[in-house]
Amino acid sequence: MICALGSAVCFGTASVLQAVAARAAAAPDAGAGVDPALLLRAVRQWRYVAGLGLDGLGFVLQIVALRALPIYAVGAALAASLAVTAVVAARLLGTRVSGTEWTAVAVVCAGLGMLALSSGAEGHGSGPDGLGFWLLGAAAGILLLGAVAGRLPGRVRALVLGLGAGCGFGVVEIAVRLIDDVSPAALVTDPAVYALLLGGGAAFLLLTSALQRGSVTTATAGMVLGETIGPALAGVGWLGDRTRDGLGWLAVTGFAVAVAGALALARFGEAPAGTGAEAGARP
Template identity: 45%
Template sequence: MLVVSMIGALLAAVCFGLSSVMQAVGMRRVGPVSQEDPRSLVRAWLTVPFLAGTGLDLLGFGFELVALRHLPLFLVQAAVASALAVTAIAATVVMKERLGRGEKLAVGAVCLGLALLGCSAGPEGATRAHTDFYTALGASLLGLAVLGFLAGRLPGRWRTPILGLCAGLCFGVLALAARTLPELDPVRLLREPATYLVAVSSLIALVLWTMALSAGAVTTATAAMVVGETVLPAVVGVLVLGDEARAGWAPVAVGGFLLAVGGALALARFGELRGGPAEGATATAAPAEAGR
Protein backbone atom coordinates (compact mmCIF):
# COMPACT_ATOMS: atom_id res chain seq x y z
CA MET A 1 0.00 0.00 0.00
CA LEU A 2 2.95 2.35 0.57
CA VAL A 3 3.89 2.05 -3.10
CA VAL A 4 0.31 2.78 -4.20
CA SER A 5 0.17 5.80 -1.89
CA MET A 6 3.50 7.12 -3.18
CA ILE A 7 2.23 6.80 -6.74
CA GLY A 8 -0.90 8.67 -5.63
CA ALA A 9 1.21 11.53 -4.23
CA LEU A 10 3.20 11.82 -7.45
CA LEU A 11 0.07 11.66 -9.61
CA ALA A 12 -1.51 14.39 -7.46
CA ALA A 13 1.51 16.62 -8.16
CA VAL A 14 1.25 15.87 -11.89
CA CYS A 15 -2.47 16.69 -11.93
CA PHE A 16 -2.04 19.95 -10.00
CA GLY A 17 0.93 20.98 -12.13
CA LEU A 18 -0.77 20.26 -15.46
CA SER A 19 -3.94 21.93 -14.20
CA SER A 20 -2.03 25.20 -13.76
CA VAL A 21 -0.95 25.16 -17.38
CA MET A 22 -4.38 24.16 -18.72
CA GLN A 23 -6.10 26.91 -16.76
CA ALA A 24 -3.52 29.44 -17.93
CA VAL A 25 -4.17 28.43 -21.55
CA GLY A 26 -7.91 28.93 -20.98
CA MET A 27 -7.32 32.36 -19.46
CA ARG A 28 -5.16 33.49 -22.35
CA ARG A 29 -7.66 32.36 -24.96
CA VAL A 30 -10.19 34.95 -23.85
CA GLY A 31 -7.68 37.83 -23.76
CA PRO A 32 -7.31 40.33 -20.90
CA VAL A 33 -9.19 39.25 -17.78
CA SER A 34 -10.17 41.49 -14.88
CA GLN A 35 -11.83 40.60 -11.60
CA GLU A 36 -13.75 43.87 -11.96
CA ASP A 37 -15.50 42.35 -14.98
CA PRO A 38 -17.19 39.10 -13.82
CA ARG A 39 -18.19 38.24 -17.38
CA SER A 40 -14.56 38.02 -18.49
CA LEU A 41 -13.83 35.60 -15.66
CA VAL A 42 -16.86 33.47 -16.50
CA ARG A 43 -15.81 33.32 -20.15
CA ALA A 44 -12.36 32.16 -19.09
CA TRP A 45 -13.73 29.57 -16.66
CA LEU A 46 -15.99 28.11 -19.37
CA THR A 47 -13.21 27.48 -21.88
CA VAL A 48 -12.39 23.84 -22.55
CA PRO A 49 -8.78 24.07 -21.24
CA PHE A 50 -9.88 25.74 -17.99
CA LEU A 51 -12.61 23.14 -17.41
CA ALA A 52 -10.10 20.39 -18.17
CA GLY A 53 -7.74 21.96 -15.61
CA THR A 54 -10.49 22.02 -13.01
CA GLY A 55 -11.15 18.35 -13.69
CA LEU A 56 -7.45 17.66 -13.15
CA ASP A 57 -7.67 19.53 -9.84
CA LEU A 58 -10.45 17.25 -8.64
CA LEU A 59 -8.59 14.17 -9.85
CA GLY A 60 -5.45 15.40 -8.11
CA PHE A 61 -7.32 15.81 -4.82
CA GLY A 62 -8.54 12.22 -5.16
CA PHE A 63 -4.95 11.04 -5.61
CA GLU A 64 -3.90 13.17 -2.63
CA LEU A 65 -6.51 11.42 -0.47
CA VAL A 66 -5.11 8.06 -1.56
CA ALA A 67 -1.61 9.22 -0.61
CA LEU A 68 -2.73 10.50 2.78
CA ARG A 69 -4.09 7.08 3.72
CA HIS A 70 -0.65 5.52 4.13
CA LEU A 71 2.03 8.22 3.89
CA PRO A 72 3.22 10.82 6.42
CA LEU A 73 2.13 14.38 5.81
CA PHE A 74 5.67 15.69 5.36
CA LEU A 75 6.00 13.52 2.25
CA VAL A 76 2.56 14.19 0.79
CA GLN A 77 2.71 17.96 1.23
CA ALA A 78 6.21 18.14 -0.24
CA ALA A 79 4.90 16.16 -3.23
CA VAL A 80 1.98 18.57 -3.61
CA ALA A 81 4.38 21.54 -3.55
CA SER A 82 6.41 19.85 -6.29
CA ALA A 83 3.49 20.54 -8.63
CA LEU A 84 5.37 23.76 -9.41
CA ALA A 85 8.12 21.65 -10.98
CA VAL A 86 5.53 19.90 -13.15
CA THR A 87 4.10 23.30 -14.11
CA ALA A 88 7.57 24.56 -15.03
CA ILE A 89 8.31 21.58 -17.26
CA ALA A 90 4.88 21.62 -18.92
CA ALA A 91 5.08 25.39 -19.47
CA THR A 92 8.27 24.95 -21.50
CA VAL A 93 6.35 22.70 -23.91
CA VAL A 94 2.86 24.19 -23.99
CA MET A 95 3.48 27.89 -23.38
CA LYS A 96 7.06 28.20 -24.67
CA GLU A 97 8.36 29.38 -21.30
CA ARG A 98 12.14 29.24 -20.79
CA LEU A 99 13.87 27.62 -17.86
CA GLY A 100 17.05 29.26 -16.65
CA ARG A 101 19.95 27.25 -15.27
CA GLY A 102 18.85 27.94 -11.70
CA GLU A 103 15.32 26.77 -12.44
CA LYS A 104 16.59 23.56 -14.02
CA LEU A 105 18.61 22.95 -10.88
CA ALA A 106 15.49 23.66 -8.81
CA VAL A 107 13.52 21.02 -10.76
CA GLY A 108 16.35 18.57 -10.10
CA ALA A 109 16.33 19.48 -6.39
CA VAL A 110 12.59 18.78 -6.19
CA CYS A 111 13.01 15.38 -7.83
CA LEU A 112 15.96 14.46 -5.60
CA GLY A 113 14.13 15.67 -2.49
CA LEU A 114 11.07 13.57 -3.27
CA ALA A 115 13.26 10.54 -3.93
CA LEU A 116 14.95 10.97 -0.54
CA LEU A 117 11.59 11.43 1.18
CA GLY A 118 10.20 8.33 -0.51
CA CYS A 119 13.15 6.26 0.70
CA SER A 120 13.10 7.60 4.26
CA ALA A 121 9.38 7.85 5.04
CA GLY A 122 8.06 5.56 7.73
CA PRO A 123 4.45 4.57 8.40
CA GLU A 124 1.83 7.24 9.01
CA GLY A 125 0.51 7.74 12.52
CA ALA A 126 -3.02 7.58 13.86
CA THR A 127 -5.89 8.20 11.46
CA ARG A 128 -8.84 9.28 13.61
CA ALA A 129 -7.80 12.18 15.85
CA HIS A 130 -9.14 13.33 19.20
CA THR A 131 -12.03 15.80 19.30
CA ASP A 132 -9.70 18.48 20.67
CA PHE A 133 -7.63 18.20 17.48
CA TYR A 134 -10.63 19.12 15.32
CA THR A 135 -11.57 21.92 17.71
CA ALA A 136 -8.06 23.34 17.35
CA LEU A 137 -8.26 23.11 13.55
CA GLY A 138 -11.62 24.88 13.55
CA ALA A 139 -10.31 27.65 15.79
CA SER A 140 -7.24 27.99 13.55
CA LEU A 141 -9.46 28.37 10.49
CA LEU A 142 -11.47 31.08 12.19
CA GLY A 143 -8.30 32.90 13.18
CA LEU A 144 -6.87 32.61 9.65
CA ALA A 145 -10.09 33.95 8.15
CA VAL A 146 -9.99 36.98 10.47
CA LEU A 147 -6.27 37.55 9.87
CA GLY A 148 -6.81 37.28 6.12
CA PHE A 149 -9.65 39.80 6.25
CA LEU A 150 -7.47 42.24 8.18
CA ALA A 151 -4.50 41.59 5.88
CA GLY A 152 -6.67 42.42 2.89
CA ARG A 153 -6.94 45.96 4.26
CA LEU A 154 -3.20 46.41 4.71
CA PRO A 155 -1.41 48.82 2.41
CA GLY A 156 2.02 48.21 0.99
CA ARG A 157 4.21 45.17 0.60
CA TRP A 158 2.97 43.10 3.57
CA ARG A 159 -0.49 42.46 2.16
CA THR A 160 0.44 39.90 -0.50
CA PRO A 161 2.79 37.63 1.55
CA ILE A 162 0.43 37.59 4.55
CA LEU A 163 -2.55 36.68 2.38
CA GLY A 164 -0.51 34.03 0.58
CA LEU A 165 0.70 32.57 3.88
CA CYS A 166 -2.84 32.51 5.30
CA ALA A 167 -4.10 30.75 2.18
CA GLY A 168 -1.28 28.22 2.42
CA LEU A 169 -2.02 27.58 6.10
CA CYS A 170 -5.67 26.97 5.19
CA PHE A 171 -4.53 24.44 2.59
CA GLY A 172 -2.44 22.92 5.38
CA VAL A 173 -5.52 22.65 7.62
CA LEU A 174 -7.30 20.98 4.71
CA ALA A 175 -4.51 18.40 4.45
CA LEU A 176 -4.53 17.76 8.19
CA ALA A 177 -8.29 17.23 8.20
CA ALA A 178 -8.17 15.02 5.10
CA ARG A 179 -5.36 13.01 6.70
CA THR A 180 -7.69 11.96 9.53
CA LEU A 181 -10.68 11.01 7.38
CA PRO A 182 -11.87 7.42 7.96
CA GLU A 183 -12.72 4.98 5.21
CA LEU A 184 -14.51 6.84 2.43
CA ASP A 185 -18.00 5.68 3.37
CA PRO A 186 -20.46 8.51 2.49
CA VAL A 187 -22.70 7.79 5.48
CA ARG A 188 -19.81 7.80 7.93
CA LEU A 189 -18.21 10.84 6.35
CA LEU A 190 -21.32 12.89 7.10
CA ARG A 191 -20.73 12.23 10.80
CA GLU A 192 -17.06 13.15 10.76
CA PRO A 193 -15.91 16.68 11.75
CA ALA A 194 -12.96 16.29 9.38
CA THR A 195 -15.35 16.24 6.41
CA TYR A 196 -16.71 19.68 7.23
CA LEU A 197 -13.25 21.04 8.01
CA VAL A 198 -12.11 19.96 4.53
CA ALA A 199 -15.05 21.80 2.93
CA VAL A 200 -14.70 25.00 4.99
CA SER A 201 -10.91 25.18 4.77
CA SER A 202 -10.97 24.79 0.99
CA LEU A 203 -13.48 27.64 0.68
CA ILE A 204 -11.54 29.98 2.97
CA ALA A 205 -8.27 29.08 1.25
CA LEU A 206 -9.75 29.85 -2.17
CA VAL A 207 -11.02 33.26 -1.05
CA LEU A 208 -7.72 34.22 0.60
CA TRP A 209 -5.67 32.95 -2.34
CA THR A 210 -7.74 34.95 -4.81
CA MET A 211 -7.23 38.04 -2.62
CA ALA A 212 -3.48 37.34 -2.54
CA LEU A 213 -3.30 37.06 -6.33
CA SER A 214 -5.07 40.35 -6.82
CA ALA A 215 -3.00 42.11 -4.14
CA GLY A 216 0.44 42.05 -5.72
CA ALA A 217 3.22 39.88 -7.13
CA VAL A 218 2.09 36.32 -7.80
CA THR A 219 5.61 35.03 -7.14
CA THR A 220 5.52 36.43 -3.61
CA ALA A 221 2.07 35.00 -2.94
CA THR A 222 3.05 31.58 -4.30
CA ALA A 223 6.21 31.37 -2.20
CA ALA A 224 4.31 32.27 0.97
CA MET A 225 1.58 29.77 0.10
CA VAL A 226 4.10 26.94 -0.42
CA VAL A 227 5.64 27.58 3.01
CA GLY A 228 2.23 27.61 4.69
CA GLU A 229 0.90 24.45 3.09
CA THR A 230 4.03 22.34 3.68
CA VAL A 231 5.73 23.32 6.94
CA LEU A 232 2.71 23.40 9.27
CA PRO A 233 1.21 20.03 8.22
CA ALA A 234 4.66 18.41 8.37
CA VAL A 235 5.30 19.61 11.92
CA VAL A 236 1.80 18.76 13.18
CA GLY A 237 1.95 15.37 11.49
CA VAL A 238 5.15 14.50 13.36
CA LEU A 239 4.27 16.03 16.76
CA VAL A 240 0.54 15.23 16.95
CA LEU A 241 -0.38 12.49 14.48
CA GLY A 242 2.67 10.30 14.96
CA ASP A 243 4.23 10.54 11.47
CA GLU A 244 7.87 9.49 11.42
CA ALA A 245 10.79 8.54 9.25
CA ARG A 246 12.26 5.07 9.12
CA ALA A 247 14.63 4.23 11.96
CA GLY A 248 17.92 6.05 11.38
CA TRP A 249 16.63 7.90 8.32
CA ALA A 250 15.42 11.11 9.99
CA PRO A 251 18.33 13.25 8.64
CA VAL A 252 17.63 11.97 5.13
CA ALA A 253 13.94 12.83 5.50
CA VAL A 254 14.76 16.35 6.72
CA GLY A 255 17.21 16.87 3.86
CA GLY A 256 14.72 15.59 1.31
CA PHE A 257 11.97 17.84 2.66
CA LEU A 258 14.21 20.92 2.53
CA LEU A 259 15.34 20.10 -1.01
CA ALA A 260 11.81 19.54 -2.29
CA VAL A 261 10.31 22.63 -0.65
CA GLY A 262 13.34 24.79 -1.43
CA GLY A 263 13.17 23.75 -5.08
CA ALA A 264 9.47 24.57 -5.16
CA LEU A 265 10.16 28.03 -3.70
CA ALA A 266 12.80 28.62 -6.37
CA LEU A 267 10.12 27.86 -8.99
CA ALA A 268 7.56 30.21 -7.43
CA ARG A 269 7.38 32.41 -10.53
CA PHE A 270 5.50 29.62 -12.27
CA GLY A 271 2.66 30.34 -9.87
CA GLU A 272 1.83 33.12 -12.35
CA LEU A 273 0.54 30.44 -14.71
CA ARG A 274 -2.29 29.75 -12.29
CA GLY A 275 -3.91 33.01 -13.19
CA GLY A 276 -2.41 33.03 -16.63
CA PRO A 277 -3.90 36.26 -18.00
CA ALA A 278 -2.84 37.51 -21.35
CA GLU A 279 -0.19 40.19 -21.41
CA GLY A 280 -1.67 43.46 -20.25
CA ALA A 281 -4.40 41.91 -18.12
CA THR A 282 -5.06 43.67 -14.85
CA ALA A 283 -5.79 40.75 -12.55
CA THR A 284 -5.63 37.01 -12.22
CA ALA A 285 -8.23 34.35 -11.56
CA ALA A 286 -8.50 31.47 -9.12
CA PRO A 287 -5.49 29.14 -9.06
CA ALA A 288 -5.09 25.45 -9.60
CA GLU A 289 -4.90 25.00 -5.82
CA ALA A 290 -8.62 25.77 -5.65
CA GLY A 291 -9.22 22.15 -6.54
CA ARG A 292 -7.44 21.04 -3.38
Protein backbone atom coordinates (compact mmCIF):
# COMPACT_ATOMS: atom_id res chain seq x y z
CA MET A 1 0.00 0.00 0.00
CA ILE A 2 2.93 2.35 0.67
CA CYS A 3 4.16 1.72 -2.88
CA ALA A 4 0.65 2.32 -4.28
CA LEU A 5 0.38 5.62 -2.43
CA GLY A 6 3.90 6.58 -3.50
CA SER A 7 2.88 5.89 -7.07
CA ALA A 8 -0.15 8.16 -6.63
CA VAL A 9 2.08 10.95 -5.32
CA CYS A 10 4.37 10.61 -8.36
CA PHE A 11 1.50 10.54 -10.86
CA GLY A 12 -0.38 13.37 -9.18
CA THR A 13 2.64 15.67 -9.17
CA ALA A 14 3.60 14.71 -12.72
CA SER A 15 0.13 15.56 -14.02
CA VAL A 16 0.47 19.22 -13.03
CA LEU A 17 3.81 19.48 -14.82
CA GLN A 18 2.78 17.54 -17.90
CA ALA A 19 -0.50 19.30 -18.58
CA VAL A 20 1.09 22.74 -18.45
CA ALA A 21 3.65 21.49 -20.98
CA ALA A 22 0.96 19.84 -23.14
CA ARG A 23 -1.01 23.07 -23.43
CA ALA A 24 2.11 25.07 -24.21
CA ALA A 25 3.13 22.55 -26.88
CA ALA A 26 -0.24 22.55 -28.66
CA ALA A 27 -0.02 23.74 -32.25
CA PRO A 28 -2.33 26.72 -32.95
CA ASP A 29 -3.84 24.96 -35.98
CA ALA A 30 -4.04 21.50 -34.39
CA GLY A 31 -7.29 19.61 -34.75
CA ALA A 32 -9.37 18.38 -31.85
CA GLY A 33 -8.44 14.71 -32.16
CA VAL A 34 -5.33 12.77 -31.25
CA ASP A 35 -2.14 14.54 -32.34
CA PRO A 36 0.86 12.14 -32.29
CA ALA A 37 3.27 15.01 -32.98
CA LEU A 38 2.13 16.65 -29.74
CA LEU A 39 4.24 14.19 -27.74
CA LEU A 40 7.33 15.14 -29.75
CA ARG A 41 6.75 18.82 -29.09
CA ALA A 42 5.94 18.27 -25.43
CA VAL A 43 9.12 16.34 -24.64
CA ARG A 44 11.17 19.41 -25.58
CA GLN A 45 9.91 21.11 -22.41
CA TRP A 46 11.55 20.43 -19.07
CA ARG A 47 8.23 20.22 -17.23
CA TYR A 48 7.06 17.38 -19.43
CA VAL A 49 10.39 15.56 -19.10
CA ALA A 50 10.33 15.97 -15.32
CA GLY A 51 6.77 14.65 -15.33
CA LEU A 52 7.87 11.63 -17.37
CA GLY A 53 10.59 10.95 -14.81
CA LEU A 54 8.02 10.97 -12.03
CA ASP A 55 5.75 8.78 -14.15
CA GLY A 56 8.59 6.29 -14.55
CA LEU A 57 9.18 6.13 -10.81
CA GLY A 58 5.43 5.89 -10.20
CA PHE A 59 5.19 3.01 -12.68
CA VAL A 60 7.89 1.04 -10.87
CA LEU A 61 6.08 1.57 -7.57
CA GLN A 62 2.82 0.57 -9.25
CA ILE A 63 4.32 -2.71 -10.44
CA VAL A 64 5.54 -3.50 -6.93
CA ALA A 65 2.09 -2.73 -5.53
CA LEU A 66 0.29 -4.83 -8.15
CA ARG A 67 2.45 -7.83 -7.25
CA ALA A 68 1.31 -7.65 -3.62
CA LEU A 69 -2.18 -6.10 -3.58
CA PRO A 70 -5.47 -6.75 -5.39
CA ILE A 71 -6.00 -4.65 -8.48
CA TYR A 72 -9.00 -2.91 -6.93
CA ALA A 73 -6.84 -1.53 -4.10
CA VAL A 74 -4.08 -0.32 -6.41
CA GLY A 75 -6.58 1.18 -8.86
CA ALA A 76 -8.29 3.17 -6.13
CA ALA A 77 -4.91 4.39 -4.86
CA LEU A 78 -3.97 5.54 -8.36
CA ALA A 79 -7.28 7.37 -8.74
CA ALA A 80 -6.37 9.13 -5.51
CA SER A 81 -3.56 10.87 -7.37
CA LEU A 82 -6.22 13.49 -8.17
CA ALA A 83 -6.12 14.44 -4.50
CA VAL A 84 -2.35 14.83 -4.85
CA THR A 85 -2.88 16.95 -7.97
CA ALA A 86 -5.27 19.20 -6.06
CA VAL A 87 -2.78 19.73 -3.24
CA VAL A 88 0.18 20.29 -5.60
CA ALA A 89 -1.82 22.69 -7.78
CA ALA A 90 -2.81 24.63 -4.68
CA ARG A 91 0.81 24.90 -3.54
CA LEU A 92 2.64 25.43 -6.82
CA LEU A 93 0.05 27.05 -9.09
CA GLY A 94 -2.04 28.98 -6.59
CA THR A 95 -5.22 27.08 -7.38
CA ARG A 96 -8.04 27.86 -4.98
CA VAL A 97 -9.29 24.72 -3.23
CA SER A 98 -12.75 25.07 -1.72
CA GLY A 99 -13.82 23.58 1.59
CA THR A 100 -15.90 21.02 -0.29
CA GLU A 101 -12.85 19.92 -2.26
CA TRP A 102 -10.70 19.62 0.86
CA THR A 103 -13.49 17.42 2.18
CA ALA A 104 -13.22 15.34 -1.00
CA VAL A 105 -9.47 14.92 -0.34
CA ALA A 106 -10.30 13.67 3.15
CA VAL A 107 -12.94 11.33 1.68
CA VAL A 108 -10.36 9.85 -0.69
CA CYS A 109 -8.00 9.25 2.23
CA ALA A 110 -10.79 7.62 4.23
CA GLY A 111 -11.63 5.31 1.33
CA LEU A 112 -8.00 4.29 0.97
CA GLY A 113 -7.85 3.61 4.69
CA MET A 114 -10.81 1.24 4.38
CA LEU A 115 -9.11 -0.54 1.50
CA ALA A 116 -5.86 -0.87 3.44
CA LEU A 117 -7.73 -2.54 6.30
CA SER A 118 -9.82 -4.87 4.15
CA SER A 119 -7.59 -5.88 1.22
CA GLY A 120 -6.25 -9.40 1.10
CA ALA A 121 -3.23 -10.58 -0.86
CA GLU A 122 -3.31 -10.48 -4.64
CA GLY A 123 -4.82 -13.47 -6.42
CA HIS A 124 -2.79 -15.97 -8.39
CA GLY A 125 -5.24 -16.77 -11.16
CA SER A 126 -4.27 -16.48 -14.80
CA GLY A 127 -7.72 -15.73 -16.16
CA PRO A 128 -9.32 -17.31 -19.22
CA ASP A 129 -7.16 -18.84 -21.93
CA GLY A 130 -5.67 -16.27 -24.25
CA LEU A 131 -6.24 -13.34 -21.88
CA GLY A 132 -2.87 -11.86 -22.87
CA PHE A 133 -3.93 -11.80 -26.54
CA TRP A 134 -7.30 -10.31 -25.59
CA LEU A 135 -5.49 -7.54 -23.73
CA LEU A 136 -3.29 -6.92 -26.77
CA GLY A 137 -6.40 -6.63 -28.94
CA ALA A 138 -7.96 -4.26 -26.41
CA ALA A 139 -4.86 -2.05 -26.48
CA ALA A 140 -5.05 -1.88 -30.29
CA GLY A 141 -8.74 -1.04 -30.02
CA ILE A 142 -7.91 1.85 -27.69
CA LEU A 143 -5.66 3.32 -30.38
CA LEU A 144 -8.49 3.06 -32.91
CA LEU A 145 -10.80 4.72 -30.39
CA GLY A 146 -8.46 7.67 -30.20
CA ALA A 147 -8.28 7.90 -33.99
CA VAL A 148 -12.03 8.45 -34.31
CA ALA A 149 -12.42 10.62 -31.21
CA GLY A 150 -11.62 13.79 -33.13
CA ARG A 151 -14.89 13.50 -35.05
CA LEU A 152 -17.00 13.64 -31.91
CA PRO A 153 -18.45 16.82 -30.35
CA GLY A 154 -16.52 18.60 -27.59
CA ARG A 155 -17.53 17.07 -24.25
CA VAL A 156 -18.18 13.66 -25.75
CA ARG A 157 -14.74 13.77 -27.36
CA ALA A 158 -13.07 14.63 -24.06
CA LEU A 159 -14.96 11.86 -22.27
CA VAL A 160 -14.04 9.28 -24.93
CA LEU A 161 -10.37 10.27 -24.89
CA GLY A 162 -10.27 10.15 -21.10
CA LEU A 163 -12.13 6.85 -20.92
CA GLY A 164 -9.82 5.40 -23.57
CA ALA A 165 -6.75 6.55 -21.63
CA GLY A 166 -8.15 5.01 -18.46
CA CYS A 167 -8.81 1.72 -20.23
CA GLY A 168 -5.23 1.77 -21.52
CA PHE A 169 -3.90 2.19 -18.00
CA GLY A 170 -6.27 -0.60 -16.96
CA VAL A 171 -4.73 -2.89 -19.58
CA VAL A 172 -1.35 -2.15 -17.99
CA GLU A 173 -2.64 -3.06 -14.52
CA ILE A 174 -3.99 -6.42 -15.66
CA ALA A 175 -0.99 -7.21 -17.87
CA VAL A 176 1.43 -6.68 -14.98
CA ARG A 177 -0.36 -9.43 -13.07
CA LEU A 178 -0.11 -11.86 -15.98
CA ILE A 179 3.68 -11.58 -16.36
CA ASP A 180 5.23 -14.27 -14.16
CA ASP A 181 8.45 -15.25 -15.94
CA VAL A 182 10.76 -12.25 -16.42
CA SER A 183 13.52 -14.10 -18.25
CA PRO A 184 14.36 -12.49 -21.62
CA ALA A 185 13.14 -15.49 -23.64
CA ALA A 186 9.79 -15.56 -21.83
CA LEU A 187 9.26 -11.80 -22.08
CA VAL A 188 9.79 -11.82 -25.85
CA THR A 189 7.06 -14.42 -26.37
CA ASP A 190 4.55 -13.19 -23.76
CA PRO A 191 1.61 -11.29 -25.33
CA ALA A 192 0.95 -9.59 -21.98
CA VAL A 193 4.26 -7.75 -22.33
CA TYR A 194 3.22 -6.30 -25.68
CA ALA A 195 -0.22 -5.48 -24.30
CA LEU A 196 1.45 -3.59 -21.45
CA LEU A 197 3.63 -1.57 -23.82
CA LEU A 198 0.90 -0.84 -26.36
CA GLY A 199 -1.73 -0.13 -23.71
CA GLY A 200 0.56 2.24 -21.81
CA GLY A 201 1.65 4.03 -24.98
CA ALA A 202 -1.93 4.40 -26.21
CA ALA A 203 -3.04 5.70 -22.82
CA PHE A 204 -0.33 8.37 -22.72
CA LEU A 205 -1.14 9.44 -26.29
CA LEU A 206 -4.87 9.75 -25.64
CA LEU A 207 -4.35 11.47 -22.29
CA THR A 208 -1.89 14.00 -23.72
CA SER A 209 -4.39 14.78 -26.49
CA ALA A 210 -7.15 15.17 -23.89
CA LEU A 211 -4.97 17.62 -21.97
CA GLN A 212 -4.46 19.63 -25.13
CA ARG A 213 -8.07 20.31 -26.07
CA GLY A 214 -11.62 20.09 -24.79
CA SER A 215 -12.84 19.70 -21.23
CA VAL A 216 -9.96 18.10 -19.37
CA THR A 217 -12.23 17.83 -16.31
CA THR A 218 -14.57 15.57 -18.27
CA ALA A 219 -11.61 13.59 -19.64
CA THR A 220 -10.23 13.13 -16.13
CA ALA A 221 -13.53 11.74 -14.86
CA GLY A 222 -13.64 9.29 -17.76
CA MET A 223 -10.07 8.21 -17.09
CA VAL A 224 -10.75 7.54 -13.40
CA LEU A 225 -13.70 5.33 -14.30
CA GLY A 226 -11.78 3.52 -17.04
CA GLU A 227 -8.77 2.63 -14.96
CA THR A 228 -10.59 1.54 -11.80
CA ILE A 229 -13.86 -0.29 -12.42
CA GLY A 230 -12.93 -2.62 -15.31
CA PRO A 231 -9.55 -3.75 -13.90
CA ALA A 232 -11.08 -4.22 -10.44
CA LEU A 233 -13.75 -6.52 -11.85
CA ALA A 234 -11.14 -8.42 -13.87
CA GLY A 235 -9.00 -8.89 -10.77
CA VAL A 236 -11.89 -10.29 -8.73
CA GLY A 237 -13.51 -12.30 -11.52
CA TRP A 238 -10.46 -13.68 -13.32
CA LEU A 239 -7.32 -13.31 -11.24
CA GLY A 240 -8.57 -14.39 -7.82
CA ASP A 241 -8.33 -11.10 -5.91
CA ARG A 242 -10.08 -11.33 -2.56
CA THR A 243 -10.60 -9.38 0.65
CA ARG A 244 -9.83 -10.33 4.23
CA ASP A 245 -12.37 -12.68 5.75
CA GLY A 246 -15.59 -10.89 6.60
CA LEU A 247 -14.40 -7.52 5.27
CA GLY A 248 -15.71 -7.66 1.72
CA TRP A 249 -18.29 -4.98 2.54
CA LEU A 250 -15.55 -2.67 3.81
CA ALA A 251 -13.48 -3.14 0.64
CA VAL A 252 -16.49 -2.35 -1.59
CA THR A 253 -17.32 0.71 0.51
CA GLY A 254 -13.72 1.92 0.53
CA PHE A 255 -13.38 1.48 -3.23
CA ALA A 256 -16.61 3.38 -3.91
CA VAL A 257 -15.71 6.16 -1.47
CA ALA A 258 -12.18 6.62 -2.87
CA VAL A 259 -13.36 6.71 -6.49
CA ALA A 260 -16.26 9.06 -5.68
CA GLY A 261 -13.87 11.41 -3.89
CA ALA A 262 -11.52 11.33 -6.86
CA LEU A 263 -14.35 12.17 -9.27
CA ALA A 264 -15.29 15.11 -7.05
CA LEU A 265 -11.76 16.44 -7.65
CA ALA A 266 -11.88 16.00 -11.43
CA ARG A 267 -11.78 19.74 -12.07
CA PHE A 268 -8.12 19.65 -11.07
CA GLY A 269 -7.57 18.44 -14.60
CA GLU A 270 -7.46 22.18 -15.26
CA ALA A 271 -4.97 24.74 -13.96
CA PRO A 272 -6.02 28.23 -12.90
CA ALA A 273 -6.08 31.14 -15.25
CA GLY A 274 -2.80 32.90 -15.50
CA THR A 275 -0.56 29.85 -15.74
CA GLY A 276 -0.79 29.95 -19.48
CA ALA A 277 -1.87 26.32 -19.56
CA GLU A 278 -4.22 23.88 -18.03
CA ALA A 279 -3.07 21.09 -15.81
CA GLY A 280 -4.31 17.61 -16.38
CA ALA A 281 -4.57 14.55 -14.22
CA ARG A 282 -2.83 11.24 -14.49
CA PRO A 283 -3.65 8.87 -11.83
